[in-house]
Amino acid sequence: MARPGSLWVVGTGIQLMGQVTLETESALRDATKVLYVVTDPVTKGWLADLNPSAEDLIDLYGEGKQRIETYHQMVDRILECVRAGEDVCAAFYGHPGVFVYPGHEAVRRAREEGYRAGMLPGVSAEDCLFADLGIDPGATGCQSFEATDFLVYRRRFDEHVPLVLWQISCIGQLTHETETSIRGLELLAAHLTQAYSAEHEAIVYEAARYPITAPLMARVAVADLPRAPVSGISTLVVLPARPALADRTMVEQLGLSDSYVLRKAQRAIPETARA
Ligand SMILES: C[S@@+](CC[C@H](N)C(=O)[O-])C[C@H]1O[C@@H](n2cnc3c(N)ncnc32)[C@H](O)[C@@H]1O
The missing domain is CATH 3.40.1010.10 (Tetrapyrrole methylase, N-terminal domain)
Structure with a gap:
């Protein structure tokens, strides 16, 4: 008992x-x-x-x-x-x-x-992000990492799929600090520019904490991340630049039609990335 x-x-x-x-x-x-x-x-x-x-x-x-x-x-x-x-x-x-x-x-x-x-489950920042940025993880999947872990373990990711990075203000910091680590953002920017172009846009996202305020969705080129408006509640979203190419053999083996591939390509880039 x-x-x-x-x-x-x-x-x-x-x-x-x-x-x-x-x-x-x-x-x-x-x-x-x-x-x-x-x-x-x-x-x-x-x-x-x-x-x-x-x-x-x-x-x-x-x-x-x-x-x-x-x-x-x-x-x-x-x-x-x-x-x-x-x-x-x-x-x-x-x-x-x-x-x-x-x-x-x-x-x-x-x-x-x-x-x-x-x-008991609750509403996370990522749940708000899906709603505010119009991202459906069912469209292409969604990758979500803690920013320090992402860098330290060189997590493998797919640049055709939205990439969500948490705790970008305290990269490499194991102590509680109110100041954002600019050094951490520099290292993150350098890492991301290896996979995306330096001008590729990311979104610094902060869900609204009060019903009367709007969420923050600040667009920033990945190379400019060290100068972005990052706070302790910021989450970074790197949206895909283009849809992935379908594996034609697999499409045929599964008996899927071209319209499946076309529909997937249409949903691959969230509307927010086009705005
Ligand atoms: C210790 S975690 C807490 C996450 C929280 N338990 C949740 O379910 O969203 C802190 C991180 O959550 C994210 N976060 C917290 N509040 C946020 C907000 N209002 N908008 C966007 N991301 C937020 C940031 O990445 C921040 O560094």
Whole structure:
């Protein structure tokens, strides 16, 4: 039998409370202890109204402090509450399992220690990006990488498919910094210009965090990335320059018609790239 104490890890979405799902709202309301990492004051106030036990973990971040140390402290605090027999709901902005090490780690450790634990999906920055930039991953696929990982491991990618790069403001930085790493952007620009032309356009994207503001979609030549308006919430999207060529043998072996290939070519470049 599971021990007393449980954990739900949930996401509050990117834009205020409008992107909180009904199941997440109910998990937050029913918890005996809420812990959260969200960035805007309105969501903080909403969480405190919904559940008076709500505790902010954001202060565990510190300028120049190793991010991994902060993440372990978050997990430790979450587990401390679970072990005390609380029904804990830990909320992170966006999707709680997308680029949220402490979200996954807290669930893993709670289960390992014999507690009931799970994660509920939320609306991530990439979900907003698909909507705002008109990208359908079903059209050609979509590649998504953490920017430092992308460079360090020379991840293989297909320049005919949209390329999404996360955490472009802190490339190579393992500590929490408010300043964007220009050196990191220089190295990213140099790497991308090996696959694309220097003038090839990318989009620095920031989903709107408030219903009254518009998303940022700043077009920038890949070579100019070090001078682009990049902040801690920017995600980079490199759109394909041209459709891939179909493998004619495979088209025939699968019994597909030319109209399939034509339709795919028409959908290969999102409208945003043409605008
Ligand atoms: C630690 S991750 C958190 C991701 C979040 N859990 C999610 O589901 O979107 C931080 C990165 O998410 C992306 N991000 C966060 N907020 C964003 C926004 N408003 N618009 C675009 N990208 C965002 C950026 O790439 C940023 O470096």
